[in-house]
Amino acid sequence: MKPAKFIFCIWIIMGFSLLYVWQQVELVKISYEIREAKCEASHLLDQNRSLRYNVASLSSPSRLAKEKLVRNLGLEPPRSLELVRLIEITPVKTQSNIGGPRRRRSIFSFLFLPSPQAEADQIK
Amino acid sequence: MYKKAHKVKASLVFLFLIISLAILCGRLFFIQIIKYDPYSRMAADQHKLTIPIEARRGTIYDRNMKEVASSIPAYSVYAVARDLKQKATTARLLAPILGLDEKFLLDRLMRNKPFVWLSRKVHPEVADQIKELGIDEIKLMACSRRSYPGGELMSHVVGFCDVDNNGLEGLELYYDDYLKGAGGWCETSRDGRGFELAAFEANAVVARDGYDLVLELDELIQHMAQDALSKAVKRWKANYGIVIVMDPRDGAILAMANYPTFDPNHPSSHFASQRRNRTITDCFEPGSSFKIVTAAAALEEGLVEVSDKFYCEEGAYRVGGRTLHDYRPNGWLTFSEVIVKSSNIGTVKVAQNLGKEKLWSFAGSFGFGRVSRVDLPGEVRGILRQPSEWSKTSISAIPMGQEVACTALQLVGAISCIANDGRLMKPRIVSRIVDKNGELVRSFPPEVVRRVVTKETARKMKDILIKVVEEGTGKEAGIAGYKVAGKTGTAQKAKPDGSGYSDTRFVASFIGFAPAEDPLFSMVVVIDEPTPRHFGGTVCAPVFREVAQGILKYLEVKD
Numbered sequence: 001m002k003p004a005k006f007i008f009c010i011w012i013i014m015g016f017s018l019l020y021v022w023q024q025v026e027l028v029k030i031s032y033e034i035r036e037a038k039c040e041a042s043h044l045l046d047q048n049r050s051l052r053y054n055v056a057s058l059s060s061p062s063r064l065a066k067e068k069l070v071r072n073l074g075l076e077p078p079r080s081l082e083l084v085r086l087i088e089i090t091p092v093k094t095q096s097n098i099g100g101p102r103r104r105r106s107i108f109s110f111l112f113l114p115s116p117q118a119e120a121d122q123i124k
Numbered sequence: 125m126y127k128k129a130h131k132v133k134a135s136l137v138f139l140f141l142i143i144s145l146a147i148l149c150g151r152l153f154f155i156q157i158i159k160y161d162p163y164s165r166m167a168a169d170q171h172k173l174t175i176p177i178e179a180r181r182g183t184i185y186d187r188n189m190k191e192v193a194s195s196i197p198a199y200s201v202y203a204v205a206r207d208l209k210q211k212a213t214t215a216r217l218l219a220p221i222l223g224l225d226e227k228f229l230l231d232r233l234m235r236n237k238p239f240v241w242l243s244r245k246v247h248p249e250v251a252d253q254i255k256e257l258g259i260d261e262i263k264l265m266a267c268s269r270r271s272y273p274g275g276e277l278m279s280h281v282v283g284f285c286d287v288d289n290n291g292l293e294g295l296e297l298y299y300d301d302y303l304k305g306a307g308g309w310c311e312t313s314r315d316g317r318g319f320e321l322a323a324f325e326a327n328a329v330v331a332r333d334g335y336d337l338v339l340e341l342d343e344l345i346q347h348m349a350q351d352a353l354s355k356a357v358k359r360w361k362a363n364y365g366i367v368i369v370m371d372p373r374d375g376a377i378l379a380m381a382n383y384p385t386f387d388p389n390h391p392s393s394h395f396a397s398q399r400r401n402r403t404i405t406d407c408f409e410p411g412s413s414f415k416i417v418t419a420a421a422a423l424e425e426g427l428v429e430v431s432d433k434f435y436c437e438e439g440a441y442r443v444g445g446r447t448l449h450d451y452r453p454n455g456w457l458t459f460s461e462v463i464v465k466s467s468n469i470g471t472v473k474v475a476q477n478l479g480k481e482k483l484w485s486f487a488g489s490f491g492f493g494r495v496s497r498v499d500l501p502g503e504v505r506g507i508l509r510q511p512s513e514w515s516k517t518s519i520s521a522i523p524m525g526q527e528v529a530c531t532a533l534q535l536v537g538a539i540s541c542i543a544n545d546g547r548l549m550k551p552r553i554v555s556r557i558v559d560k561n562g563e564l565v566r567s568f569p570p571e572v573v574r575r576v577v578t579k580e581t582a583r584k585m586k587d588i589l590i591k592v593v594e595e596g597t598g599k600e601a602g603i604a605g606y607k608v609a610g611k612t613g614t615a616q617k618a619k620p621d622g623s624g625y626s627d628t629r630f631v632a633s634f635i636g637f638a639p640a641e642d643p644l645f646s647m648v649v650v651i652d653e654p655t656p657r658h659f660g661g662t663v664c665a666p667v668f669r670e671v672a673q674g675i676l677k678y679l680e681v682k683d
Contacts, residue, residue, distance in 0.1 A: 027323045031315075031322045035322055046196075046248070053273055054273075060273055062275060062277050062350075065351065
């Protein structure tokens with residue numbers, strides 16, 4: 001085989017090899033794009049389901065009847081600054097406050113109040 | 125000399141290369157041929173990824189395609205507890221987000237396991253808050269949650285699912301095979317980080333989403349029935365109440381209301397007695413409502429005419445060793461008046477002419493003592509004893525609806541039979557099953573069970589039942605501008621110790637249909653143990669009127 005022919009063959013093989021590698025890289029890239037598109041589609045479908053559920057829930061006759069009743073009573077839903085959410089705080093039980101929170105007692109309270117133990121029993 | 129040495133060197137190098145190549149080929153032969161199976165399996169395990177595809181549970185719609193039950197996105201939260209370092213801090217952070225007790229969470233996190241559930245099916249907003257915490261060992265799993273936008277409305281019919289979306293009650297259970305669908309999977313490759321490479325997908329079994337159910341129930345009619353019923357049960361301090369609305373022409377159930385009711389979004393926070401669909405699971409003695417069977421049977425057999433007269437013994441009649449009473453004493457009454465005034469004595473005299481065999485046969489034909497085959501789980505057949513099992517007093521009790529027990533569905537079926545010119549229809553909850561593209565999978569066409577009485581007998585019965593509402597015990601059911609037909613019922617309840625009937629505990633009922641000339645709907649109202657009043661005409665007839673008025677307006681029926 002002539003050297004020129006040999007080099008040409010090598011170039012052809014290399015070209016095809018690079019084409020194959022480029023193709024594989026593209027496939028991986030497309031895979032990532034498909035994955036992202038799938039996530040997006042799934043997210044949008046989920047959102048659609050949630051919104052449809054909300055529509056069904058908000059237009060449910062029992063809810064509308066309650067709404068009508070509330071409006072007939074002259075009540076209105078609160079505006080943004082009129083709503084205060086109270087966070088329920090679970091008291092942490094420590095050795096010192098078992099049997100209820102400690103209260104400040106007056107000097108003569110022992111004459112009128114039962115002992116702390118009795119108080120705890122009452123609460124129980 | 126130089127040339128020779130050069131040649132030897134070259135030969136050695138060539139030999140070395142040949143040997144190396146031979147070793148390499150040998151190694152390749154060993155790997156590729158001899159050890160092919162284990163290595164190819166190992167490679168496949170590293171590169172291949174099998175992804176399960178969850179089937180979406182079908183949606184349930186009412187007859188106007190309004191969603192009644194649907195699956196919405198949710199997340200399940202789990203922890204890789206074994207790898208988690210700061211367990212106490214994590215429990216403290218998660219407790220307010222998940223709405224769970226901190227001690228409970230800490231207890232879970234202290235387990236030395238790679239997988240511990242913390243909370244199932246939480247809202248996506250809660251999941252977002254957990255993501256923001258950025259704790260690697262707390263993980264989220266996408267899933268779906270069964271939700272019921274109408275809440276308590278239709279809860280007894282639709283039923284509910286468990287945490288894994290398997291139907292447990294109602295239609296969710298009865299049509300579980302249709303609703304749940306079939307999961308699929310796909311086999312693909314993954315990259316070094318374990319991410320799916322979708323373009324290299326090799327095999328796949330496509331998931332089939334669950335089919336959707338389209339019901340015959342109408343959300344608005346259901347609401348009217350539920351609202352009127354709950355008010356009546358509260359007003360009369362009753363145990364429970366039932367309303368069923370049926371289209372007598374095709375057996376379609378338009379509403380099926382129970383009170384007390386429950387929220388299927390939180391089924392475990394209600395008692396089992398609240399979750400029971402009493403319209404098909406509880407039977408009761410229907411009382412005078414059953415007189416339509418006795419009257420229709422006598423007319424059908426040609427034993428009586430509407431104008432025939434019966435002496436009602438001025439309110440006391442001794443039969444089978446016991447004295448039968450009417451609520452108000454009557455003398456001579458026409459057959460029509462016997463039903464209009466709901467005379468027990470008159471009805472029993474008609475039944476004595478009819479005979480127990482015929483009465484039993486007609487009661488069975490009207491659907492008493494048999495399951496209606498409605499598409500709901502847990503239906504009972506009620507009690508209708510064979511004539512050979514009747515006692516001496518049975519012929520004075522069964523014609524007026526005592527010693528016989530039925531479900532509310534059987535009662536509405538019987539009145540619908542009269543409204544439908546004597547043809548008994550199979551009650552239907554589901555209209556059709558469709559796939560996600562709306563293509564029909566299965567339909568449930570109207571089904572005539574049997575012809576019970578002739579059209580002529582049904583017409584005569586309609587005339588009598590119109591009079592019941594116009595001038596008899598069912599006046600409270602009358603609607604101005606419309607002709608309504610109906611029958612009241614007030615049955616004493618049997619004492620729990622079996623020593624006869626109670627004088628203080630009653631089941632009140634009303635069955636009827638409207639418009640009487642061309643009925644569009646029939647209805648049964650049952651209220652258990654109302655106090656202080658207990659008559660069907662006082663307690664149940666107003667419920668019928670309220671619901672019927674609403675339906676006539678909704679269906680735009682002209683006066």
